[in-house]
Amino acid sequence: MFDLISGFFRDLYETTGWNFVIFYEQYEWDRFVDAIWVSLYLIVAALFFSVVVGIIGAWAQGSPIRALRLLMAGYIQFFRNTPPYVQLLFFFFVLGNLTPKVDMGGYYEPMISSFGWAVISLSFFAGAFNVEIFRAGIEAVPHSTREAAEALGYTRLQAYIHVILPLAFRVSLPALNNNLVNLVKTSTQAFAIAVPEMLYTLAQVWSDNSNVPEMMIILFIFYVGLVAILVFGMHKWEKNMRIPGYG
Amino acid sequence: MIKTWAKTALGVAVAAAVGFGMVSTAEAKNERFMEMMSRGKLVVGVKADYKPWGFRDPSGKIVGMEVDMAQDVADALGVSLELVPVQSSNRMQFLQQGKIDLMIATMSDRSDRRKLVGIVDPNYYTSGTNIMARKGAVKSWEDLRGKPVCGKQGAFYNKITAQRYGVKIVAFVGNAEAKQALRDGKCIAWVYDDSSIGSDLASGDWDNFEMPLASEDDNPWGLAVPLEELDGIWGHFMSGMTYWWHSSGRLIELEKKWGIKPTAYLQHQADKFKFEHGHLK
Amino acid sequence: MATATGWTPDQPMVSIRDVHKSFGELEVLKGVTLDVMKGEVVCIIGPSGSGKSTLIRCINALNDIQKGSILVEGQEVNDPKLNKLELRKKVGMVFQQYNLFPHKTALQNVMMAPVHVLGQDKAEVEARARTLIRKVRLEGKEDSYPGELSGGQQQRVAIARSLAMNPDVMLFDEVTAALDPETVKEVLVTIRELAEEGMTCILVTHEMGFAREVANHIYFTDRGIIVEHGPPETFFTEASDPRTKEFLSQIL
Numbered sequence: 129m130f131d132l133i134s135g136f137f138r139d140l141y142e143t144t145g146w147n148f149v150i151f152y153e154q155y156e157w158d159r160f161v162d163a164i165w166v167s168l169y170l171i172v173a174a175l176f177f178s179v180v181v182g183i184i185g186a187w188a189q190g191s192p193i194r195a196l197r198l199l200m201a202g203y204i205q206f207f208r209n210t211p212p213y214v215q216l217l218f219f220f221f222v223l224g225n226l227t228p229k230v231d232m233g234g235y236y237e238p239m240i241s242s243f244g245w246a247v248i249s250l251s252f253f254a255g256a257f258n259v260e261i262f263r264a265g266i267e268a269v270p271h272s273t274r275e276a277a278e279a280l281g282y283t284r285l286q287a288y289i290h291v292i293l294p295l296a297f298r299v300s301l302p303a304l305n306n307n308l309v310n311l312v313k314t315s316t317q318a319f320a321i322a323v324p325e326m327l328y329t330l331a332q333v334w335s336d337n338s339n340v341p342e343m344m345i346i347l348f349i350f351y352v353g354l355v356a357i358l359v360f361g362m363h364k365w366e367k368n369m370r371i372p373g374y375g
Numbered sequence: 376m377i378k379t380w381a382k383t384a385l386g387v388a389v390a391a392a393v394g395f396g397m398v399s400t401a402e403a404k405n406e407r408f409m410e411m412m413s414r415g416k417l418v419v420g421v422k423a424d425y426k427p428w429g430f431r432d433p434s435g436k437i438v439g440m441e442v443d444m445a446q447d448v449a450d451a452l453g454v455s456l457e458l459v460p461v462q463s464s465n466r467m468q469f470l471q472q473g474k475i476d477l478m479i480a481t482m483s484d485r486s487d488r489r490k491l492v493g494i495v496d497p498n499y500y501t502s503g504t505n506i507m508a509r510k511g512a513v514k515s516w517e518d519l520r521g522k523p524v525c526g527k528q529g530a531f532y533n534k535i536t537a538q539r540y541g542v543k544i545v546a547f548v549g550n551a552e553a554k555q556a557l558r559d560g561k562c563i564a565w566v567y568d569d570s571s572i573g574s575d576l577a578s579g580d581w582d583n584f585e586m587p588l589a590s591e592d593d594n595p596w597g598l599a600v601p602l603e604e605l606d607g608i609w610g611h612f613m614s615g616m617t618y619w620w621h622s623s624g625r626l627i628e629l630e631k632k633w634g635i636k637p638t639a640y641l642q643h644q645a646d647k648f649k650f651e652h653g654h655l656k
Numbered sequence: 657m658a659t660a661t662g663w664t665p666d667q668p669m670v671s672i673r674d675v676h677k678s679f680g681e682l683e684v685l686k687g688v689t690l691d692v693m694k695g696e697v698v699c700i701i702g703p704s705g706s707g708k709s710t711l712i713r714c715i716n717a718l719n720d721i722q723k724g725s726i727l728v729e730g731q732e733v734n735d736p737k738l739n740k741l742e743l744r745k746k747v748g749m750v751f752q753q754y755n756l757f758p759h760k761t762a763l764q765n766v767m768m769a770p771v772h773v774l775g776q777d778k779a780e781v782e783a784r785a786r787t788l789i790r791k792v793r794l795e796g797k798e799d800s801y802p803g804e805l806s807g808g809q810q811q812r813v814a815i816a817r818s819l820a821m822n823p824d825v826m827l828f829d830e831v832t833a834a835l836d837p838e839t840v841k842e843v844l845v846t847i848r849e850l851a852e853e854g855m856t857c858i859l860v861t862h863e864m865g866f867a868r869e870v871a872n873h874i875y876f877t878d879r880g881i882i883v884e885h886g887p888p889e890t891f892f893t894e895a896s897d898p899r900t901k902e903f904l905s906q907i908l
Binding site: 270272273275276277278279280281282283286290291294295298371372373374 | 716718740741744745747748749751753755756757758759768769772773774800801802803804805814817818821
């Protein structure tokens with residue numbers, strides 16, 4: 129791939145001055161490819177766990193245990209009302225020092241890396257919104273449907289998993305879609321704790337090569353592409369989940 | 376002692392300005408210099424938070440290596456000295472707006488900056504790339520290979536050290552975060568400008584840390600006069616002043632006084648200009 | 657045959673004693689007592705708001721009661737430590753609004769509870785579910801979603817779904833009230849077949865003709881009490897209480 133395009137982009141630079149250094153210099157190319165993977169892993173992991181947090185949180189919110197409900201309310205308030213950037217720094221610098229680490233002589237190998245903290249922090253951030261989104265979906269499921277499950281012997285948890293959640297999920301999809309698009313964009317803030325994702329990497333590239341406009345273009349294309357894929361997938365999913373004769 | 380060389384220096388500067396400046400650059404002006412001499416006071420912009428270059432002593436007075444240099448200039452001109460604390464972000468504007476006559480504020484000499492302010496040749500100091508690490512943790516640059524090293528995002532040291540020594544650069548938005556990460560043990564070292572590291576070590580907050588390596592990559596520093604007076608009396612005077620600082624060993628002396636790690640650059644300059652100094656005397 | 661509770665089939669399968677139930681200030685049941693024997697079909701009739709739906713919802717603990725006792729095969733329902741799963745395995749319920757799970761096909765609706773709740777083998781449950789769907793005359797509709805079925809068809813799926821749990825007693829809460837007149841019959845036919853097979857049934861209904869034809873015993877409730885009860889042959893002709901008479905005159 130690199131060999132295929134490097135010639136073209138080197139010529140482009142020499143003839144026009146457009147410096148897409150990531151496409152013709154091996155070192156920068158490697159950084160760029162690494163950044164793609166880091167960004168993708170980060171986003172996919174955060175998407176997944178934020179949905180898991182949302183599902184568990186929405187269930188806990190309807191729990192008969194008061195302490196659990198209060199805990200959820202506190203969690204949502206905290207994460208909804210503080211900037212994700214600050215959350216990342218807080219997780220990494222404050223909680224990061226409280227977790228176990230291995231002495232490597234001069235530095236410590238932490239149990240949770242900056243990447244790990246970014247996933248945790250972003251999942252909890254987007255998860256707080258997902259809890260609210262799923263709760264709205266759950267409230268849209270008629271009480272009588274719940275009662276039918278109850279009459280068939282379902283426990284609260286079984287009814288949640290097999291009946292309420294699948295229905296609530298369909299109602300929640302459009303709002304979930306929005307929030308997950310937001311999460312893709314928020315993932316760039318992981319650069320604050322030195323996760324070598326796309327923004328972090330390209331910012332370093334443009335500092336080293338003074339090619340800010342070119343790298344900005346790449347950055348935009350990358351995120352526009354990611355969001356487009358996500359939205360496409362979500363719509364397809366929404367379509368597949370549509371129930372014949374329902375809604 | 377300062378008086379004697381100052382007269383010579385000023386003489387040379389005026390002669391140079393008259394001899395070359397008038398013909399070479401039409402824009403060269405001397406208004407600021409004249410105004411300064413007539414008010415009898417030199418206003419210098421210095422750092423007040425960059426130990427030991429310019430910082431406040433316990434009584435609140437601004438002191439440091441660059442402050443001593445400013446005092447040398449005032450003494451040479453026979454005027455009184457006023458210090459104005461400046462930041463990296465506003466130091467050039469202060470000079471352009473006439474709030475200060477001269478800026479000696481740990482500024483790196485870069486071509487884009489030469490378009491904005493009159494950076495005087497020769498450079499009075501150079502800093503280099505170095506690291507701060509826990510005492511005893513690092514003995515050579517090679518020790519860093521494959522290990523996480525904290526840095527500031529966008530700094531040019533990052534790529535160089537990554538390529539040269541194969542370190543894993545962990546770059547943060549600002550130095551405050553990078554240094555916190557070093558303190559937390561998230562990386563083995565913090566790579567940055569040696570003068571800045573020296574400044575941190577001198578602050579007393581980093582007792583268990585050191586700057587163990589030989590600096591790499593000279594990064595020259597420039598003091599500056601207003602751009603339009605660079606080729607006037609003021610610029611030539613400061614140029615002569617800098618030659619004297621180098622050739623007389625004054626900068627080496629100040630470096631020692633303020634506990635700054637001796638730089639090869641200053642020694643080299645002192646040796647280089649020795650002959651000229653003798654010649655001027 | 658005696659169960660863990662010591663219940664034997666010659667005792668009432670459902671035994672309701674002096675049940676009181678309030679929603680806040682409003683007392684809906686004011687001391688109701690009735691017995692249902694195994695294999696009996698009992699209809700509860702009465703004006704709206706008389707508490708009949710509340711009464712059968714108390715039998716499978718969808719509503720709790722404040723006072724009194726409900727025994728289902730000897731198991732006390734009015735018990736804070738009630739094992740709800742045990743109770744609901746014994747008691748099936750069909751609702752006025754069918755309440756099928758809209759995201760599952762008819763077959764899946766029938767199969768879900770035995771698989772999820774009882775942990776039974778999927779293949780075995782599927783075979784039983786297909787039999788039940790045939791039984792309620794919906795063969796061919798196995799893969800239809802509830803939204804694609806008529807009200808009567810949905811209600812028959814709901815009956816099959818309930819039967820899949822192999823209950824000992826079935827509760828029917830005004831199961832034809834929401835249906836078009838044409839489809840009422842097909843549901844009633846299904847219930848009658850169940851009754852004829854010996855299923856113990858408790859129905860809340862407005863279908864007097866059906867009640868008269870199928871029920872072994874009819875209870876008339878008004879304002880939270882049982883005003884009058886008896887076998888259909890005497891109940892409809894020899895009602896003595898003026899409230900019963902007035903109700904019957906309006907409805908028949």
